[in-house]
Amino acid sequence: MDIKYAILGFLSWQPCTGYDLKKLVTSSPAFYWSGNNNQIYTTLVKLHKEGLVTDRMQPQERYPARRIYTVTEAGLAELRGWVLSEPELPQYRAMFLVQLAWADALSAGELDGLLAKYEEEIKLQLRMLRERERRGINLNPARNPREKYIWTMIDENHIGRYAYELEWVRRLRDGIKNVPQANGKKGE
Amino acid sequence: MDIKYAILGFLSWQPCTGYDLKKLVTSSPAFYWSGNNNQIYTTLVKLHKEGLVTDRMQPQERYPARRIYTVTEAGLAELRGWVLSEPELPQYRAMFLVQLAWADALSAGELDGLLAKYEEEIKLQLRMLRERERRGINLNPARNPREKYIWTMIDENHIGRYAYELEWVRRLRDGIKNVPQANGKKGE
């Protein structure tokens, strides 16, 4: 239940409802979860049972009542303890690499088509991330310059990963042209 | 059940037992699964039911009998179809970025300690991957020059990702020294 700490973190920034948290989680690729209701609402109930958050209902006139969660002292301590715990390596799950691993059954044309499609998807994603950054719509609590810097670097981490991936696939496409084929020809 | 295609791929290379597949899956970071028995053996049973593989028992003198799986024509067609399907973006799940997102509660020293630990872990991983490559112990069917090139590039993809991550964390540690702290001081 790793999302627990993402939620505690958001609540340490400001009290939120489940609905708010869903939007926050989906707003940044660093919070990689889908932000589905089930996970968020049940985690909040669990955090409440553990005494890490409190909740209060806020009735509204035109909309359903909001259940606003606030982090407790115990919750802040729990979050702090986790933040200081041993960092773990990032996990990459790239099904594309598995596809590529068994792509030798393809013709040169089919393989390059596959690589071209992948390059296009990466470019699209990169363009989207850069556009978001340019327009300054990325999430950033920015309670002080250091936090602002950290969140900017987190965004940059994602952009850089896709930039690397794009560079890699271009190098791959370029290099494969010079590799002799099974039939002895080069390329095509 | 994405691992299905990883398994079909290995079987398209050579007939294998569940035990063999477990070792193959864990041998390369591209096949990101843990390679646990449950997943592999149950997937093999499912592939068999679907007619994508056949099995035969091979008794041995000193060891338990081996159940050797071989891919069928239907299995090869299924694999080929999947390899040609739309490539998807890689998924990065980096809990460290979540840790970092809420690291503003830490002192400058604690934060740098966390970053130093992360840098050390990445360096260790990178050294391990490079050592494996240097010693040439990486998996590579290499049925022809093109396949050899592809598998080399897959290994390079992983090395490059960690190299990027290392460069990023160094840049972060360096940059954070010049960011004014909450108390107005720089660094420390």
Added chain:
DNA sequence: ACCGACATGTAAGCTGTTACATGATTCC
């Protein structure tokens, strides 16, 4: 008339993990 935002929650299911269970053989 329909769609999206607001707001809460539940059901069912898929994927993948750790750990268990068995048992011979080989190496240190």
Added chain:
DNA sequence: GGAATCATGTAACAGCTTACATGTCGGT
């Protein structure tokens, strides 16, 4: 004597996903 390799398989559960269920309000 203990650990690792060979080899099969199962049980229990953690984590996360899609889809369902309900209902009001505001815009096109």
